[in-house]
Amino acid sequence: MSLYKQLLIGICLFTLVLLCGNYVITLESSREQYSNQLNSHAQDAATALGVALTGHIDDPAVIELMVDSIFDSGYFYSIRLVDVKSGKTLIERKGTPQSANVPRWFAHLVRLRPGVGDAIVMDGWIQAARVEVVSHQMFSVARLWNNMVASFLWLSLCSLLCILCAMFMLRRSLRPLNNVVEQARSICHREFRKVTDVPKTPELMRVVEASNMMVSQLKALFHEQAERTESLRAAAYHDSLTELNNRRAFDIKLQSLLSDEESKEGNLILLRVQDLTGLNQRVGAEKADELLKSIATILRELLKRFLHNEGFLARIRGSEFALLTGEFLPAELENLLSQRLKALNDTGMSDISPVAYFTHVTFRAGDTPQAVLAQAETEKHFAADPWITTTGYGEENHHQWLSKLEKVLNAEKFILFAQPVFSCHDQQRILHYKVLARIKEDNGELTPAGHFMPWIHRFSLSFRMDLVMLKQVLREMTNIPYPLALSISGESVANDEKLDAILQLLKNAPNQASHLTLELDENELPHAERVNEVVNKLKAVGCHLGIQHFGGRFNLIGNLPQWGLAWIKVDGAYIHLIDKEEDKRIFIEAMYWATRQIDLPLIAERVETSGELAILNKIGLYGAMGRYFGEPGLLSKQ
Numbered sequence: 001m002s003l004y005k006q007l008l009i010g011i012c013l014f015t016l017v018l019l020c021g022n023y024v025i026t027l028e029s030s031r032e033q034y035s036n037q038l039n040s041h042a043q044d045a046a047t048a049l050g051v052a053l054t055g056h057i058d059d060p061a062v063i064e065l066m067v068d069s070i071f072d073s074g075y076f077y078s079i080r081l082v083d084v085k086s087g088k089t090l091i092e093r094k095g096t097p098q099s100a101n102v103p104r105w106f107a108h109l110v111r112l113r114p115g116v117g118d119a120i121v122m123d124g125w126i127q128a129a130r131v132e133v134v135s136h137q138m139f140s141v142a143r144l145w146n147n148m149v150a151s152f153l154w155l156s157l158c159s160l161l162c163i164l165c166a167m168f169m170l171r172r173s174l175r176p177l178n179n180v181v182e183q184a185r186s187i188c189h190r191e192f193r194k195v196t197d198v199p200k201t202p203e204l205m206r207v208v209e210a211s212n213m214m215v216s217q218l219k220a221l222f223h224e225q226a227e228r229t230e231s232l233r234a235a236a237y238h239d240s241l242t243e244l245n246n247r248r249a250f251d252i253k254l255q256s257l258l259s260d261e262e263s264k265e266g267n268l269i270l271l272r273v274q275d276l277t278g279l280n281q282r283v284g285a286e287k288a289d290e291l292l293k294s295i296a297t298i299l300r301e302l303l304k305r306f307l308h309n310e311g312f313l314a315r316i317r318g319s320e321f322a323l324l325t326g327e328f329l330p331a332e333l334e335n336l337l338s339q340r341l342k343a344l345n346d347t348g349m350s351d352i353s354p355v356a357y358f359t360h361v362t363f364r365a366g367d368t369p370q371a372v373l374a375q376a377e378t379e380k381h382f383a384a385d386p387w388i389t390t391t392g393y394g395e396e397n398h399h400q401w402l403s404k405l406e407k408v409l410n411a412e413k414f415i416l417f418a419q420p421v422f423s424c425h426d427q428q429r430i431l432h433y434k435v436l437a438r439i440k441e442d443n444g445e446l447t448p449a450g451h452f453m454p455w456i457h458r459f460s461l462s463f464r465m466d467l468v469m470l471k472q473v474l475r476e477m478t479n480i481p482y483p484l485a486l487s488i489s490g491e492s493v494a495n496d497e498k499l500d501a502i503l504q505l506l507k508n509a510p511n512q513a514s515h516l517t518l519e520l521d522e523n524e525l526p527h528a529e530r531v532n533e534v535v536n537k538l539k540a541v542g543c544h545l546g547i548q549h550f551g552g553r554f555n556l557i558g559n560l561p562q563w564g565l566a567w568i569k570v571d572g573a574y575i576h577l578i579d580k581e582e583d584k585r586i587f588i589e590a591m592y593w594a595t596r597q598i599d600l601p602l603i604a605e606r607v608e609t610s611g612e613l614a615i616l617n618k619i620g621l622y623g624a625m626g627r628y629f630g631e632p633g634l635l636s637k638q
Contacts, residue, residue, distance in 0.1 A: 007170055008163075008166065008167060008170060011162075011163060011166045012163060015159045015162060015163060016159075018159075019155050019156070019159055022155060023148070023151070023152065023155070026148070026151055027110070027144075027148060030144050030147060030148070031110055031111075031112055031144065034112060034137075034140040034141075034143070034144055035112060035113060035115070037115070037140065038112070038113075038114060038115025038135045038137055038140055039115040039116065039117065039135075040115070040117075041075065041115055041117075041135050042076075042114075042115035042116055042117030042133045042134060042135040043115075043117030043118075043119075043133075044117070045070055045076065045079075045117060045133045045135070046117035046118050046119040046131045046132065046133040047117070047119045048070075049066060049067065049070055049079070049119065049131045049133070050119030050120060050121045050122075050131045051119075052066050053066060053081070053121045053129070053131070054121055054122045054123070055123070057121055057123050057128045057129055058123075060090075060091075063081060063090065063091055064091060067079055067081065067091055067093055068093065071093040071095070075135055075136060075139060076093075076095075076133060076134065076135055076136060077094070077095070077096070077114055077134040077135065077136040078092065078093065078094040078095075078132075078133075078134045079092070079093045079131070079132070079133050079134075080092040080093075080131075080132045081121070081129050081130075081131055081132075082129060082130045082132065083128070083129055084120070084127045084128060084129055084130055090129060096136070101142070102138075102141050102142050102145045103145075106141070106145055106148075107138075107141050110141055110144060112137045112140055112141055112144070113137065114134050114135055114136060114137050115134070115135035115137070116132075116133070116134055116135075117132075117133045117135075118130055118131060118132045118133065119131045173199065173201055173204065174204075175197065175199075176195060176197060176198070176199040176204050176205075176207070176208045177204065177207070179195040179197060179208070180195060180207060180208060180211045183195055183211055183215065184211075186564075193215065193562075194212045194215055194216070195208050195211060195212055218597070219561060221597060222561055222594065222597045222598055225590075225593060225594045225597060226557040226560075226594050228590065228594075229557065229587075229590035229591055229593075229594045230557065232586065232587060232590050233551075233587055233590075236248060236249075236583050236586075236587060237249035237252075237587075239314070239315045241289060241292060241293065241315075242292055242293055242295075242296035242315050243296065244296050244299075244300075244313050244314055244315045244321070245312065245313065245314035245315070245552075246314060246315060246316075247314065247315075247316040247317065248583070249314055250312070250314035250316050250322055250324075251369060252573045252574065252576070252584075253312045253314075253324055253573050254268075254324060254369050254372065255369055255573070255576060255577075256571070256572055256573035256576055256606075257324060257363075257365075258363065258365060258366065258367050258368070258369060258372070259365070259576060259606075259608075260365060260450065260572075260606075265327050265362055265363060265364045265365070266324060266325060266326055266327060266362070266363055266364075267324070267325045267326075267327075267329045267360060267361070267362055267363075268322065268323070268324055268325075268360070268361050268362075268363060268372060268376055269322070269323040269325075269358055269359070269360050270320060270321070270322055270358060270359055270360075270376045270377075271295070271299070271320065271321040271322075271323070271356050271357070271358040272319055272320045272321075272356060272357050272358070273291065273292065273295065273319040273320075273350075273355065273356045274319075274350075274352050274354065274355060274356055274357060275352055276288060276292075276318060276319035277319075278352075279291070279350060279351070279352065282351060283350075283351065287349070290349065291344065291349045291350055291355070292315075292319075294344055294349060295321060295341075295344070295355075295356065296313075296315065296321070298337070298340045298341070298344075299313050299321060299323060300313060302333055302336065302337060302340075303323065306330045306332065306333050307325055307326075307330075310325070310326060310454075310457070310523060311323055311324060311325040311326075312324040312325075326450070326453075326454045327450070327451060327454050328454030328455065328457075328458055329360075330458075337358070341354060341355050341356055342354065342355075359376060361375045361376045363375075401452070401455040401459075402455075402459055404439070404452075405452065405455060405456065405459065405461060408439055408468075409461065409464050409465065409468055412468045412471060412472060413440070414437045414438065414439065414465075414468065414469060414472060415437070415438035415439065415440050415446060415634075416435055416436070416437065416438075416469075416472060416473065416476060416634070416635040416636070417435070417436040417437070417438055417632040417633060417634060417635060418433040418434065418435055418436065418484070418632060418633060418634070418635040418638050419433065419434045419436060419625055419632040420432075420433055420434075420625065420629060420630070420638075421433065421434060421485070421603060421623050421624070421625040422623060422624055422625070422629055423622070423623055424604075424613065424616050424617040424620075424621050424622065424623055424624050425617060427613075427629075430482060431483075431603075431622075431623045432482060432483040432484060432485050432517070433480075433482050433483070433484050433485070433635070433638055434484075434485045434625060435469070435473055435484055435485065435486045435487075435635060436448075436449060436632050437449045437465075437469060439452055460491075462489035462491045462492065463489065463491045463492050463498055465489075466488045466489055466491075466492045466502065467492075467501060467502070467505070469486060469488075470486065470488075470502065470505050470506075471505060473486050473516070473635075474505060474506075474509045474512045474513075474516075476635055476636060477509075477512040477515065477516065478512065479636070480635070480638065482515075482638065483515040483516070483517065484515065484516050484517070485516075485517045485518075485519050485546065486516060486517075486518055486519065487518075487519045487520075487521070487548060488502070488518050488519070488520060489520075489521075489524060490520060490521070490523075490524025490525065490526060491524075493520070493526060493530070493534045494526060494530075499534065499537065502518075503537060503538070503541055506538075506541040506542070506543050507541050510541070510542055513541050513542045513543045514542035514543070516543055516544075517543070517544040517545065517546050517566045517567075518538065518543060518544070518545055518546070519545070519546045519547065519548045519569070520545065520546075520547055520548070521547075521548055521549050522547055522548070522549050522550045522551070522552060522553050522556070522571070523549070523552070523553070525547070525553075525556065528556075528559045528562075528563075531545075531559070531563055532559075532562055532563055535563050535564055535565065539564070544565075544566035545563075545565055545566060546565055546566040546567045546568065546569065547565060547567075547568050547569065548569040548605070549569065549571045549572075549605070550568045550569060550570055550571060551570055551571040551573065551574045551587075551591075552571065557591075557594055557595075560595065560598060560600060561598050565600060566601070567600065567601040567602070567603050567622065567623075568595060568600060568601070568602055568603070569603045569604075569605050569625075570588065570591065570602060570603065570604050570605060570621075571605060572604075572605040572606025572607075572626070574587060574588060575588075575604045575605060575606055575607055575612055575616070575626075576606065576608070576612070577612070578612050578615050578616070579609070579611035579612050579614065579615045580611070585615060585619070588604075588616070588619055588621075589619050592619050592620055592621060596620070601622035601623065602621045602622055603621065603622055603623040603624065603625065604616050604621055604623070604624040604625070604626075605625055605626065606625070606626045606627070607624045607625065607626035607627075607628045607629070608626055608627050608628050609628060610628065612628070613628060
């Protein structure tokens with residue numbers, strides 16, 4: 001039983017005891033008072049009658065008249081005149097007054113006795129007779145009943161008002177405890193929230209302040225761990241001068257792309273600053289560093305503008321930069337990159353023209369990193385005429401892809417595959433299934449998402465695809481007992497209008513929504529406040545949000561406590577060969593301990609060997625997915 005109910009029941013019992021005690025005391029006091037009044041009334045009547053009959057004891061007519069006049073008032077049970085000498089009754093009147101509207105049990109409970117009074121009638125100096133008067137108690141009982149009913153109603157009303165006031169005061173006083181309970185629950189849901197409504201009651205104030213202090217300490221510990229992990233990641237994978245990824249991060253990403261069978265092919269652009277060593281000697285290291293920073297800024301802007309932050313940018317040597325992209329590479333990037341590099345020369349940041357050379361090669365899944373880099377070094381030989389060879393994405397190819405995608409979207413005919421996510425500790429237990437999209441070609445072959453997603457982004461069809469995929473998944477979930485995870489784009493949560501369209505589909509299928517988790521790519525996350533808003537709106541319809549491909553933007557980990565995510569899926573680039581590469585293991589361990597403090601599940605992507613799984617299980621990760629567990633299959637057959 002809650003403290004509120006215990007206190008309320010205690011107050012009610014105390015009020016009941018107080019009411020009953022007051023009722024009994026009032027009844028006893030009133031009964032004694034009314035008994036005295038009855039006796040006094042009878043005695044007064046007897047005395048008055050005795051005085052009136054003095055001198056008329058021998059006149060029967062006068063006696064009868066006076067006795068009848070008093071008896072007929074109706075307050076007496078009997079009046080009797082008795083001769084003193086003989087004891088003979090000279091006159092007697094008896095009667096029972098009309099019964100008052102009083103319950104018998106009350107009259108029996110009160111037990112009010114009739115009032116008795118007597119007086120001597122004198123005949124000169126001789127006592128001639130004795131008047132005996134008995135007052136009837138029914139009138140006093142009726143009056144006592146009315147008084148007790150009125151008293152009961154008044155005390156009941158006062159008690160009810162007191163109880164209501166006590167309920168209000170208890171709710172108000174105990175509200176901080178409810179806030180502390182909600183605070184504890186939010187901690188269990190990986191959210192660190194402080195109680196802002198601090199009570200004025202000293203005891204409760206200390207409880208709330210201690211709870212807030214605990215939350216502050218937990219939050220500080222988490223941020224400290226997150227900063228430590230971020231510094232570790234920066235030392236291992238970050239170039240301090242240009243704020244880009246370093247060579248180690250580039251090698252990990254390139255290996256990940258080459259081992260990803262979902263991607264048909266990709267592109268590598270290498271850019272080399274001309275004569276950086278001589279430039280350092282001629283203009284100074286500080287100005288040379290400014291040139292490198294400017295080139296890094298140009299590449300970041302191009303990445304955001306043309307590739308929607310889906311590429312990977314790194315400084316792989318002192319004078320070399322590398323840009324990794326997917327299958328699609330816009331031809332417009334060539335001209336703008338050449339113009340921006342020429343502008344650097346015009347501003348005098350370098351005394352050599354051109355400032356830099358760049359070249360471009362394509363690679364396919366299955367190639368080795370050494371072969372790709374060797375091809376980049378030899379092809380074009382960083383020719384003085386910088387240019388990028390386009391990869392066949394002409395107008396005809398553009399039209400074919402647009403027509404194909406429009407056809408699939410309009411017909412809502414994506415082929416849904418699913419890949420199981422297993423528990424690291426129990427490889428027989430499936431945590432959920434990750435939904436994957438395929439397109440069926442005219443010849444019957446299935447095209448994986450890695451081939452057509454660049455075109456989806458190119459044609460700004462991400463939101464339409466999310467709606468279609470969500471509709472198809474919700475329909476399939478009626479026959480699937482397992483929870484599912486579905487990727488959506490950042491475009492679908494960027495504004496309320498598009499998010500409301502997603503939420504409406506989930507509201508229309510509440511049973512399925514409760515078993516569905518939507519996933520956002522790390523690179524497509526909106527700002528922190530927006531993510532928090534999206535999470536709360538999804539939770540309102542029973543759905544959850546997770547992050548996939550996590551690892552590149554580790555600075556986001558500081559926002560995880562307030563988001564309340566379902567899980568984080570670590571990018572497969574940091575999982576590949578983790579059993580052989582120590583830096584990856586250390587990084588994943590640091591990430592695990594940072595998320596463990598807020599009880600946030602960590603799931604590894606693209607696990608391919610038993611050695612990788614063994615290391616992940618040893619570290620303590622929650623789940624794993626990848627080709628080690630088997631190939632993805634049709635969702636309808638899971």
